[in-house]
Amino acid sequence: MQIIEIYKSLQGESSYTGLPCVFVRLAGCNLRCAWCDSEYTFKGGNRMTLDEIEGEVHRLLPAGGLVEITGGEPLLQEREVVPLMDRLLAAGYTVLLETSGERPLERVPSRVVKIVDVKCPDSGEGDTFRLENLNALTPQDEMKFVVASRRDYEFARDFIHEHRLSSLVASVIVSPAFRKDAAGARDVSHCLVEPQDLAEWMLADGLQARLGLQIHKFIWEPSLKGV
């Protein structure tokens, strides 16, 4: 598989936020989100076998725990990433898969927790979510909307209502987008939507969703990779 990096950090998003986690970051993405903070994954990386990847995960997290498969878009390497997830599950890890939902999800092993990032219009990649993927979701999965504007928020709100997401998955998360060139201060000044505004919109609408902040951007310098 083509791998950008494997590292241990704290999970910064989702309902697993704050837990130690090994991240396996795969190369390549077929989308180009306007606020993408992972453009370094689009090209390059190193070829690694499944044995090498599993060995590195075990070295970093020998006692088991959380492993997130991320990218880029990991399902672009589906032929190899599905067996990798099977092997990590068999080794006793809890496996999270971060995906845009543009690729089919039906071949993802059912015990993997899918964290599906539905793209909002201001990402420039709206309308890429594959609606049939709603049928592949399980009650342990999570859905995420990264919002860069009031328009994005309204898209997320309407999508959550229309598809009754709060009864479909364990957690629905709405997060402010972070400026992709964010550097320096570890504070909300880099958010494209003021978190306080987002909180107030969610409360006013009684939205059945969780406000998510990417905690790694507040713990470490926001431009730092591999954290």
Ligand code: SF4
């Ligand atoms: S799907 Fe993820 S990695 Fe791909 S462009 Fe969008 S934010 Fe970046």
